[in-house]
Amino acid sequence: MQRAAAGVLRAARALLYERHGEPSAVVQLKDIEVPKLGDTDVHVKMLAAPVNPADINMIQGTYATLSPLPAVGGNEGVGEVLEVGSRVAALKAGDWVIPATSGLGTWRTQGVFPEQMLLKVPRDIPMLCAATLSVxxxxxxxxxxxxxxxxxxxxxxxxxxxxxxxxxxxxxxxxxxxxxxxxxxxxxxxxxxxxxxxxxxxxxxxxxxxxxxxxxxxxxxxxxxxxxxxxxxxxxxxxxxxxxxxxxxxxxxxxxxxxxxxxxxxxxxxxxxxxxxxxxxxQWRKEHEQDQHSVATMMDALCQLIRRGQLTAPACTQVPLQDYQEALEAAMKPFTSSKQILLL
Ligand SMILES: NC(=O)c1ccc[n+]([C@@H]2O[C@H](COP(=O)([O-])OP(=O)(O)OC[C@H]3O[C@@H](n4cnc5c(N)ncnc54)[C@H](OP(=O)(O)O)[C@@H]3O)[C@@H](O)[C@H]2O)c1
CATH class of the missing domain: 3.40.50.720 (NAD(P)-binding Rossmann-like Domain)
Known part of the structure; x- marks a missing residue:
């Protein structure tokens, strides 16, 4: 794998789909290039990301919003900041972040994302709670x-x-x-x-x-x-x-x-x-893009519940990235009663 000057790995593994269709047929684990860090970008090492019904529908091409192809799957997850661009003020290396919007493509080992697509979450909540918090x-x-x-x-x-x-x-x-x-x-x-x-x-x-x-x-x-x-x-x-x-x-x-x-x-x-x-x-997030107060109030309230043990991660099965086919299959079966969470 290539290394950047800062010593950060510049290639990632990702669950990619190049066309819409049944997830088992179109999703593939591939190496992808991690783009150069821009001034307002954040380089993130993804830790865990769930498989949600909307992710499946996006891959099938039946969801209300679709990512341009080829696309990395996943809209939710948690990652750790490795590096930030020179104009990023609100995040630093070591912070935990979750998606602030949908369409991030969280099923990857690392990625470079614009700062406004990320939301900082406290590191004192369990990783599985953080990975399943944003949706x-x-x-x-x-x-x-x-x-x-x-x-x-x-x-x-x-x-x-x-x-x-x-x-x-x-x-x-x-x-x-x-x-x-x-x-x-x-x-x-x-x-x-x-x-x-x-x-x-x-x-x-x-x-x-x-x-x-x-x-x-x-x-x-x-x-x-x-x-x-x-x-x-x-x-x-x-x-x-x-x-x-x-x-x-x-x-x-x-x-x-x-x-x-x-x-x-x-x-x-x-x-x-x-x-x-x-x-x-x-839609709520789009309508509240400029209303950071409402977003922060909601996130604070949820993190407080998590800290008090009143809000736990959903019943789940943790699946190593290479076993993604099992996770996709289980996520689509009835009566599974267990959220599939990819460990990245
Ligand atoms: N509008 C929004 O902003 C928003 C946000 C989040 C989620 N969602 C939607 O909410 C739904 C649940 O998401 P999730 O992540 O919570 O799902 P999840 O944890 O994967 O659970 C899926 C649920 O759907 C039930 N189910 C599956 N097929 C069914 C059927 N044919 N008839 C009745 N129940 C069925 C499952 O019950 P069994 O155990 O009986 O199979 C299970 O309770 C999805 O449609 C998702 O897209 C919408």
Whole structure:
């Protein structure tokens, strides 16, 4: 490998795709050149990066935003700063950084990125928390804060509650005294999953089938009907979840894992005046580029929760970079219940 004058390695390994398609077919581990450091650039050694559904959709070419090809996969992760350009003031060698925007291409051993594409995170949080901080916990935080004014004792219902976002919702809500009703798909090892989510702070964990049952009344003996529903799935799951929303409550759709449209009974609009909204973290970041105060407030709040042990990394499997095919495959399988995190 080439060495620059400063003694820093100038070649990296990266998971690259040159065309869109199924990840197992188009993603390859390749050597790539690390570009020269510009005045406002930062040279980063990547430490760990998860495989998220949006990364898969970007590779498939089905996501709302696509990186120019050839592209390095991955939008989330944590890295350590090796070197900074002469006009970089806010970062120094040794700092930990995470992506400030999407499209960074985090599945690489090292890279040179413009300073404004990075956000400094404290080094006293666990590496796996930092690697999974910029997308899912931020999404959970915003959805709990921005759509309904929730007070301790209020409740929230969500589907795909075992997803990365879902686990963050459970923990952030718990820390604020908000009750959660968590919907998951039935599976052979359901009791284990219920136990895991309950240990995170879930008040109720129910299957999609249970949403339709009269026993749901029992849930609402101890907690109020939810003012907020978080929809990651679409299709039937969403229609059933919506039944339990309070009149004038809000359902926020942020994922479409079932690849089915959201169907809403007319009666939900006429007799309960429910509000249907959507959320996209990428858009929120774009709209808050000049509002560093809101970004810092959110990141500080999340790091505080992590330090207090109230927000942990999602259940995960750590995978060495060379075994990336296993990680891609596992990330696309149903009922995996474990975030694949590439060790770089
Ligand atoms: N809008 C935003 O800003 C934003 C931000 C972050 C994430 N997201 C989206 O949120 C979703 C979850 O992301 P994540 O990183 O949290 O995912 P994740 O940790 O990989 O979990 C995926 C979840 O989807 C569920 N699932 C998969 N296929 C399903 C199906 N056909 N029907 C119902 N549930 C299904 C899985 O449940 P099983 O265990 O039952 O398979 C699991 O709960 C993705 O769609 C992602 O793109 C959106």
């Amino acid at each position: 899912n916990p931020c999404t959970a935080y915003r959805m709990l804060a921005d759509f309904e004014t929730l007070a301790p004792g209020d409740s929230v219902i969500q589907n795909a509650a075992n997803s990365g976002v879902g686990q963050a919702v459970i923990q952030i809500a718990k820390a604020s005294g908000i009750k959660t009703i968590n919907v998951v798909r039935d599976r052979p090892d359901l009791p284990k999953l219920v136990e895991r989510l309950t240990a995170l702070g879930a008040d109720h964990v129910i299957t999609e089938d249970m949403l339709r049952k009269p026993e749901m009344k029992d849930v609402f003996k101890s907690i109020p009907k939810p003012r907020l529903a978080l929809n990651c799935v679409g299709g039937k799951s969403t229609t059933e979840m919506l039944r339990h929303l309070q009149p004038k409550g809000t359902m926020v759709t942020y994922g479409g894992m079932a690849k089915q449209p959201v169907m809403v009974p007319v009666s939900a609009f006429i007799f309960r005046d429910v509000r249907l909204r959507g959320f996209w973290m990428t």
